[in-house]
Amino acid sequence: MSIWITLKCLGCILVFTVCTMAGVNRGSKLSRRTVLLREMSRFLAAVRAELTYRKARSRIVLQNAEKSEEHRLLKLDFSGTETPPELVRREETRAKIEWAALTTSEERRIFFDALRCVGTQDSAEQCEQLKGAQCLLEQAEKQAGEKAAEEMRIFRTLGVCAGCAAVLFLL
Secondary structure: OHHHHHHHHHHHHHHHHHHHHHHHHHHHHHHHHHHHHHHHHHHHHHHHHHHHHOOOOHHHHHHHHHHOOOOOOOOOOOOOOOOHHHHHHHHHHHHHHHOOOOOOHHHHHHHHHHHHOOOOOOHHHHHHHHHHHHHHHHHHHHHHHHHHHHHHHHHHHHHHHHHHHHHHHHO
């Protein structure tokens, strides 16, 4: 009889832990959107810095900005022989698929419209357009962070509650 109670208690602990971790896992996925928006904003800042200080050709500006810092979610590849507009178009097509669950179409449009201006206007105009897009993405990041924090608490609480309910059901 005591082994039966021990196994039942162990099962309850495992069910509770799994439910709690499922809630925590779902909540942590929400923070990925905030990370991606932050990386997009930082990438635009790196492009702006390249334009301001190096005044290199547009392909080199994009490649240097890509290498400027480590990106966990923002995986861009501006290597290749295509012209810069073609490189941006290729990356935009790929991003529509990979970032669809994390960003809105408006956020992607803001980001890639800013990149499309690289090499098409004079340096000051490009920097202004990049700065505007960066500010919009920073605002979106702030809103996403606030929403993620709130929803993470909700999912953690739901996980704990589901675990408690399962334990009560098993007892």
